[in-house]
Amino acid sequence: MSKLFSPIKLAGLELANRVMIAPMCQYSAEDGCMTDWHMTHLGMLANSGAAMLVVEATHVERHGRITHGCAGLYSDANEAAMERVIRHCRRIGTAKMGIQIAHAGRKASAQRPWEGGGPLKADDPWQTIAPSAIPFGEGWHIPRAMTLDDIVRxxxxxxxxxxxxxRIGFDLIELHYAHGYLAHSFLSPVSNKRTDQYGGSLENRMRFGLEIARAVRPVVPKGIPLGARITGSDWRDDGLTADDAVTYSKALKQEGLDFVDISSGGITADTRNPAGLGYNVPIAERVKREAGIVTRVVGLIVTPEQAEAVIAEGKADMVALARAMLNNPRWGWHAAAELAAEVPRANQYLRVGPKMWAPAASRARA
Ligand SMILES: Cc1cc2nc3c(=O)[nH]c(=O)nc-3n(C[C@H](O)[C@H](O)[C@H](O)COP(=O)(O)O)c2cc1C
Structure with missing residues (x-):
């Protein structure tokens, strides 16, 4: 019996399996509004066999977007455009729909990756904000240190x-507290040099993220999972470590969050993540064990066997995949076939049974 394809209940939400699709920016929105690209992209992924599809980092204010192409939920027009896409995904897909909400902080005002990915120059750049006026890297915008009014806003x-x-009807909300964006830049001592109640000790650096969690929790009904993607490590001697991730996860749990997702890296332009398969898994294992919160893990989880082992060995409760899902949007179907499990399939696709995808093992036996 596959553990990866066993159901899990998250708050009041029943998920058919433990495979999630990680949020992935598409840089294809217009003033924060999703477009036809999202209809096709998300529509495709909604039929992957993954129980949950988390929509890309969606920014809470216009100047909180990473690029001019990033999605937002700061206007009625954004909401209407996204509602259209999500209604479509629900009608045609099998996945539950989650959303990641975010503020890019000092990594905002950037070019789309295919335009270079650096800070915007001529093309309508804007003033970025951060805990301290320290740029993300050489040549990046110098952010304005946030005032207490900015923090409240x-x-x-x-x-x-x-x-x-x-209102759109998402099944899950995930706060983006990782990858060097605003909340992560408050938590990390690398980017937060404040001397007020939001800087200095870990307790103070956690405050920004905890206050957001506390404010958001009451507007998300109890049955709907609310969680956060956090940093397992800054991968620098002067940065956040797994110990900090454990402490932060405990504190987020106290604020009523239902899960954390363990990611890592991205605090400065010159830090690099390890390149090994499942590089965040040992950190997730510690968080799950020591913080006692439902834990999802992301980062180079690629094969069905690898994902199955993470869950079966109790290292995390769920896995999230990003690039492997872009590479193979039926990853969930194929993984289920490999592991002799079932996944939800749209009626129109029922004739593609698990046997169509001969598992490697049975191919080898034949
Ligand atoms: C095209 C693309 C867009 C991404 N956008 C986001 C995002 O919006 N929010 C986020 O937290 N991570 C984002 N990521 C990171 C992924 O969610 C994931 O954490 C990372 O790619 C590692 O997982 P993987 O090895 O399965 O790809 C993005 C990754 C890719 C490839």
Whole structure:
């Protein structure tokens, strides 16, 4: 019996299996509004066999977007455009739909990856904000250190976006607290040099993220899972470690969050993540064990056997895959066939049974 394809209940949400599709920016929105690209992209992934599809980092204010092409939930137009896409995915797909809400902080005002991925120059750049006026890397915009009013405004923007997400009818909300974006840059001592109640000790650096969690929780009904993607490591001697991830996860649990997703890296332009398969798994294992919160893990989880082992060995409760799903949008079907399990399939596709995808093992036996 596959553990990867066993169901899990998250708050009031029943998920058919433990395979999630990680949020992936598409840089294809217009002033934050999703477009036809998203209809096709998300529509395709909604029929992957994964129990949950998490929509890309969706920004809570216009200047909180990474690029001009990033999705937002800061206007009625954004909400209407996203509602159209999500309604479509629900009608045609089998996955439950989640959303990641985010603020890019000092990594905002950037070019789309295929335009270079660096800071915007001529093309309508904007003033970025951060805990401290320290740029993300050489040549990047110098952010303005946030005032206490800015902190309140951004917190309230998270709440407003969460309300919009609830109106759209999402099944799950994930706060983006990783990858060097605003909340992560408050938590990390590398980017936060404040001397007020939001800087200095870990307790102070956690405050921004915890206050957002506390403000968002009441607008997300109890049955709907609310979680956060956090940093397992900054991969630098002067940065966050797995110990910090454990402490932060405990504190987020206390705020009523239902799960954490363990990712890592991205705090400065010159840090690199390890390249090994499942590089965040040992950190997730510690968080799951020591913080006692439902734990999802992401990062170079590629093969069905690898994903199965993570769950079967109790190292995480769920896995999230990003690039492997872009590479093979039926990853869930194929993995289920390999592991002799079932996945939900759209009626139109029922004739493609598991036997169509001869598992490697049975091929070898034949
Ligand atoms: C095209 C692309 C867009 C991404 N956008 C986001 C995003 O919106 N939010 C986020 O937290 N991570 C984002 N990521 C990171 C992935 O969610 C994931 O954490 C990372 O790719 C590692 O997982 P993988 O090895 O399965 O790809 C993105 C990755 C890719 C490849």
């Amino acid at each position: 951004v917190r309230d923007a998270f709440v407003e976006s969460a309300k919009r997400a609830m």
